[in-house]
Amino acid sequence: MSEAAIRISPLEEVGRIVVAFPRATWILICNRIDYCNRPMIPLVDVCHEKGLCTAELLEEICREPEEGSSLAQWCNHDIPGMVHRLIQKHQDLMYGRFEELFAIFDALAATQTGRQLTVTLEMRDLYELLYRDLRIHMLKEENVVFPYLLSFGNTAGDDSRIAGSSPSSLKSLSMEHEDYVGILFRMLDFSGNHSSPSGDDINLTSLHAGLRSMTEDLMWIIFLENYFLFPHARSE
Numbered sequence: 715m716s717e718a719a720i721r722i723s724p725l726e727e728v729g730r731i732v733v734a735f736p737r738a739t740w741i742l743i744c745n746r747i748d749y750c751n752r753p754m755i756p757l758v759d760v761c762h763e764k765g766l767c768t769a770e771l772l773e774e775i776c777r778e779p780e781e782g783s784s785l786a787q788w789c790n791h792d793i794p795g796m797v798h799r800l801i802q803k804h805q806d807l808m809y810g811r812f813e814e815l816f817a818i819f820d821a822l823a824a825t826q827t828g829r830q831l832t833v834t835l836e837m838r839d840l841y842e843l844l845y846r847d848l849r850i851h852m853l854k855e856e857n858v859v860f861p862y863l864l865s866f867g868n869t870a871g872d873d874s875r876i877a878g879s880s881p882s883s884l885k886s887l888s889m890e891h892e893d894y895v896g897i898l899f900r901m902l903d904f905s906g907n908h909s910s911p912s913g914d915d916i917n918l919t920s921l922h923a924g925l926r927s928m929t930e931d932l933m934w935i936i937f938l939e940n941y942f943l944f945p946h947a948r949s950e
């Protein structure tokens with residue numbers, strides 16, 4: 715076992731490992747480890763659940779560089795800074811990359827037949843389900859939870875915002891997060907972790923690259939909300 719891997723206790727919670735090695739999130743995702751909805755679980759427990767060897771997984775995680783990921787910088791922000799970054803990311807996903815991927819799905823489906831077409835259309839259905847639900851979810855966060863988080867320290871107060879960020883509404887948003895990761899994992903099952911053999915159709919390669927990037931970003935957003943923002947809102 716490498717020195718870096720030995721330094722991390724298998725009892726360390728998954729969320730802390732993710733903050734230290736943000737580039738390793740794709741390894742967790744490919745092993746269907748929902749680090750964003752269960753960040754407090756010790757790595758050894760999640761490995762036991764999944765039938766994985768903890769030492770091998772740690773070794774793989776530690777091979778990823780700690781530096782250089784834009785994701786890591788997010789954790790250095792204070793709560794308002796994190797909220798502003800999340801709002802930008804919401805906009806980027808909802809009004810940019812989601813639309814682009816719909817166009818790629820359609821271009822790909824127009825060239826396919828048989829089993830390939832069936833798989834593409836089933837994935838597109840899941841993608842559309844995710845998009846529709848997520849749009850409403852993000853609007854609720856942007857209009858209720860985020861303004862509440864940004865209002866901390868503002869003595870003017872706003873009762874309606876505070877009421878909207880009650881523990882029950884945060885709980886329902888957290889439950890929705892679990893649904894989204896379930897959809898993302900089903901899409902990963904369909905496409906073999908969004909990997910394309912070399913020489914594949916350019917649309918298929920673009921689709922897989924786009925879906926991988928969207929999955930990584932969306933899970934990171936959910937992780938930040940579950941691990942940092944929602945606990946902060948509950949503690950106020």
Ligand SMILES: [Fe+2]
Binds near residue numbers: 851855887891936939
């Ligand atoms: Fe969310």
